[in-house]
Amino acid sequence: MRRILIVGAGQSGLQLGLGLVGRGYDVTLMSARTPEEIRNGRVMSTQMMFASSLANERELGIDFWADQAPTVHGLGVSVAGPDGGRAIDWLGRLDEPAQSVDQRVKMAGWLEEFERAGGHLVIHPVSLSDLDSLTVMFDLTVVAAGKGELVDLFDRDAARSCHTSTQRALSVVYVHGLGPRPEHPDVDAVRCNLIPGIGELFVMPSLTLSGRCDILFFEGIPGGPLDCFTEVRNDPGAHLARTLELMRRYVPWEYERARGVELTDHKGTLVGGYPPVVRQPVGRLPSGRFALGMADVVVANDPITGQGSNNASKCAAVYLDAITAAGDGPLDEAFMRNAFESYWAEAETVTAWTNAMLAPPPPHVLEVLGAAGEHPEVADRFANGFDRTADFRNWLLDPDRTRSYLAEVTTSHAA
Known part of the structure; x- marks a missing residue:
């Protein structure tokens, strides 16, 4: 043996x-x-x-936890606009569910x-x-x-x-009490909130020691306003308070459903970053x-x-x-x-x-994010790429292939 x-x-x-x-x-x-x-x-x-x-x-x-963890059926993307609203907002449906x-x-x-x-x-x-x-x-x-x-x-x-250096300052908080997303209250989804020039907030359902929860996960560009959690890394209450304040400032549509959240436990926070x-x-x-x-x-x-x-x-x-x-x-x-x-x-x-x-999105990726708001099949293909990553080579990672695909989608809808 x-x-x-x-x-x-x-x-x-x-x-x-x-x-x-x-x-x-x-x-x-x-x-x-x-x-x-x-x-x-x-x-x-x-x-x-x-x-x-x-x-x-x-x-x-x-x-062992497949029947206990929330079943995630969608992946949504929102892009913050200069007026505090959302310049882009859509939900892609996963062919098969995800779980955390x-x-x-x-x-x-x-x-x-x-x-x-x-x-x-x-x-x-x-x-x-x-x-x-x-x-x-x-x-x-x-x-x-x-x-x-x-x-x-x-x-x-x-x-x-x-x-050769850290590209994002990371902050994670596990919470109970997050409200549903009004646009799709019956669909558990990962929400990707992009804040141009500042970073990202990801919100996702999960299973923790005390049952169903949600995770609030900030990724901040180093040196920017989201790179501010090191000093509260050992104070879970302050960590949550800072998370909520940043949500209120940069992603108010997520903050509205997070007003009443509480930490799942005193070890439910994490701060870090690595190259x-x-x-x-x-x-x-x-x-x-x-x-x-x-x-x-x-x-x-x-x-x-x-x-x-x-x-x-x-x-x-x-x-x-x-x-x-x-x-x-x-x-x-x-x-x-x-x-x-x-x-x-x-x-x-x-x-x-x-x-x-990790880089500022090039024009062809911005075109994809915009098209996904108009054409559900684009949103769905983007969402399912998180599982079938090889497909991104066929359309997302090459500007010419991206534009060819989007032209096909547009022509199909016009016909």
Whole structure:
């Protein structure tokens, strides 16, 4: 039986570990925290997952909260106008629903399931020297912990990374009591509010420790008026108050339904930011042995496109199939690089799209946002691109293809 070591207990590491245990592998997973410590800790992300990522969990039988989490059927976009109103406002319908489950709920539950299923769980932080001494006991070592000194094993890939600094200051608040959106009160949807030159506010339904909730997620251009949460990072009440004041000032249509919200819990806030980066997938340890990086260890995009957990799920699915297909063959450096390139075939478009969204929208993207308000099929195609990201190559990421597509839509409606 092949022995696999996974360091890191997030979406990618746990999904891969559970998948490998289910296929008969001897898997050891190292986590810095116990399930209870995770449940009692701070929120970690926004984690809206779209249909193909949710399908990966269903296939492994680990979609334990599918009947409890809000079912998201739409994705809407609003663009703030200079008069305080909305210059653009529309809702795209998802072909298949999305869901978000607080990672405190999911990762704690998955850790417990991993042990029940026969995996070996070790609760201990892992240093570089720890990892180097451990790898000799395993056929493959996978690093799925996106923070700490282990990330330094994986060199920045300058050819695939276009940023060297943080592109957004991030602020997350989990709340109860958010009212429905008047335009579609019966449809749970992710709402993307774009504030030109300032940043974005994303509003999304989720499931947390205390049940149904909503997430208020600001992305602020560094140095701008939304880059103001560092000083309140340890004061949840002040964090929420500042969030609401910024909503009142910049997105009053969202503020109106948020007047009565309350924090879900005193650990329901998060402040951060990091430079988007793509790293080399193979890390060489002091002993000369190798480790394979996965998910945000090697591809860390800004969360503006909501792809972090989706990338993690897809990376875990690719690696699971690659390890299985290898059979008794070598799980060496060549295997690691090939496994990553299979994942990069998907992640490359996500990275290009995310980097494009961080920049001021070019004219052809503005044309798309405007057309989506007039033609529901454009809105729907944009919304479903959050799941089927490869489709953006066919129309959104190339100005000529964009205009050709929009011309087809206009002609079809005229006919």
